[in-house]
Amino acid sequence: MPRALEHPPTMRAVGLFGLRDLRMIEVAHPGAPGPGEVLLRVAAVGICGSDHHYYNEGSIGGAIVGEGMIMGHEFSAWVEAVGDGVKGLGIDQLVAVDPEIPCGTCESCVHGHPNLCPANLFCGSPNYQGSLAQYIRMPAGNCFILPEEVTPAEGALLEPLGVAIHAVDLAKVKVGETVAVLGVGSIGLLTAALSRASGAGAIYVSEPLAYRRDFAVRYLGGSRLPTEVFNPLSQSIVATILEATHGRGVDVAFEAAGASCTPDQAAQITRPGGRIVVVGIPSDDTMRMTASVVRRKGLTIRLVRRMKHTYPRAIQLVLSGAVDVAALATHVFPLENTGRAFEVVDRRSDGVIKAIVQVNEA
Ligand SMILES: [Zn+2]
Ligand SMILES: [Zn+2]
Numbered sequence: 401m402p403r404a405l406e407h408p409p410t411m412r413a414v415g416l417f418g419l420r421d422l423r424m425i426e427v428a429h430p431g432a433p434g435p436g437e438v439l440l441r442v443a444a445v446g447i448c449g450s451d452h453h454y455y456n457e458g459s460i461g462g463a464i465v466g467e468g469m470i471m472g473h474e475f476s477a478w479v480e481a482v483g484d485g486v487k488g489l490g491i492d493q494l495v496a497v498d499p500e501i502p503c504g505t506c507e508s509c510v511h512g513h514p515n516l517c518p519a520n521l522f523c524g525s526p527n528y529q530g531s532l533a534q535y536i537r538m539p540a541g542n543c544f545i546l547p548e549e550v551t552p553a554e555g556a557l558l559e560p561l562g563v564a565i566h567a568v569d570l571a572k573v574k575v576g577e578t579v580a581v582l583g584v585g586s587i588g589l590l591t592a593a594l595s596r597a598s599g600a601g602a603i604y605v606s607e608p609l610a611y612r613r614d615f616a617v618r619y620l621g622g623s624r625l626p627t628e629v630f631n632p633l634s635q636s637i638v639a640t641i642l643e644a645t646h647g648r649g650v651d652v653a654f655e656a657a658g659a660s661c662t663p664d665q666a667a668q669i670t671r672p673g674g675r676i677v678v679v680g681i682p683s684d685d686t687m688r689m690t691a692s693v694v695r696r697k698g699l700t701i702r703l704v705r706r707m708k709h710t711y712p713r714a715i716q717l718v719l720s721g722a723v724d725v726a727a728l729a730t731h732v733f734p735l736e737n738t739g740r741a742f743e744v745v746d747r748r749s750d751g752v753i754k755a756i757v758q759v760n761e762a
Contacts, residue, residue, distance in 0.1 A: 583657025
C-alpha cells in the first residue's frame with residue numbers, strides 16, 4: 401500500500417556552483433513518487449572520479465555542470481514511499497540504486513545495452529538530480545534490495561563494483577591469464593580483485609601514488625601468485641612488465657587511470673592478439689595509442705561505458721566474500737562536510753581510496 405506522504409516543502413542538498421564551489425542548499429523536496437516510482441531517503445553516497453571531474457573541470461566530454469547541480473550517483477537508500485503499481489519494495493527497506501535511467505525503447509535499450517542509451521538520464525549529471533541530497537525519486541526498477549548483512553556504505557560501493565564487473569566482462573578474463581591494471585583507484589582495485597576472482601594468474605599493477613601501491617599490495621595479496629605493484633614514475637612500466645612476462649606481454653590490460661599516457665602503455669604491454677579494456681576518463685577527452693602497435697598485434701580494444709545488469713551479481717560477490725568492498729571505504733563524512741570529502745579526494749590526501757558521504761542515519 402502506498403503510504404500517504406507528508407513531507408516538508410524543501411530538503412537539504414549539496415550543489416556545485418562553479419569550479420570547486422560546493423554549497424549546502426535548500427531545494428524543493430522531490431515529492432510523492434509517481435506510478436512505478438519510489439521516493440528514497442538517501443543513506444550513503446560514494447564520491448566518484450567522475451564527480452571529481454565535474455568538481456575540478458566543470459564538465460565531462462560535453463556534459464556541462466549547471467549552477468547548483470547536485471552530484472552523487474554511487475548510493476544506497478531506504479525506501480520512503482512507493483508509487484502506484486510498485487511491487488516487491490517495502491517501506492524502510494535498504495536498497496542499492498542503479499543511477500542510470502535508460503529510455504527503454506531505443507535500439508541500444510531494446511538490444512540489451514541500456515548503458516549505451518543515448519537518451520538516458522543519469523543521477524548526479526546535468527540531466528537528473530544526484531544523491532547528495534536527503535531525498536531522491538527513482539524508478540522502482542532501479543532499486544535492488546540489499547540483504548541484511550550488507551551495510552549502506554557497501555551498498556553505495558556496488559556501483560563502482562558494477563563498473564568493474566562490466567570491465568572484466570568485456571575483457572573475458574580466462575582462468576590462468578595474466579592481467580595488468582594501470583591505475584588503482586577504486587575501479588582499478590575492484591577490477592584487479594575481480595580478475596583474481598575470475599581466475600587470473602599473475603596481476604601486474606602500475607600506480608604512481610605510494611599509498612595506493614601499499615593499499616593494492618595489502619588488498620590484492622594473499623595468494624602464491626605474484627601481484628606485482630610498480631611505480632611508473634621511477635621505472636618504465638612497459639619495460640618492466642615486458643621483462644616480467646619474458647617479453648610476451650599480458651593477456652589483458654585494463655586502463656583505469658584516465659591519464660594521457662596509459663592507453664598507449666596498455667597497448668605496449670599486451671601480447672599479440674590480447675585485449676585492452678579502457679575504463680578511465682581522460683581529462684583532455686582524448687585517447688592516444690600508437691597505431692602500428694595496436695595494429696600489428698591485432699589487439700582488441702574495448703571501452704567501458706558504465707555497466708549493465710550487474711547489481712544482482714555485485715550483491716552475490718559481496719556476500720560470497722570474493723570481493724571486499726567495505727575495505728575501500730576509507731573515509732566517511734556527514735552531508736554538511738561534503739566539501740571536505742571532495743578536498744580529500746582532490747588532494748589524494750590521508751590515504752583516501754573511497755570517500756563516503758553519510759546523508760541520513762538509519
Ligand atoms: Zn562512479
Ligand atoms: Zn534507450
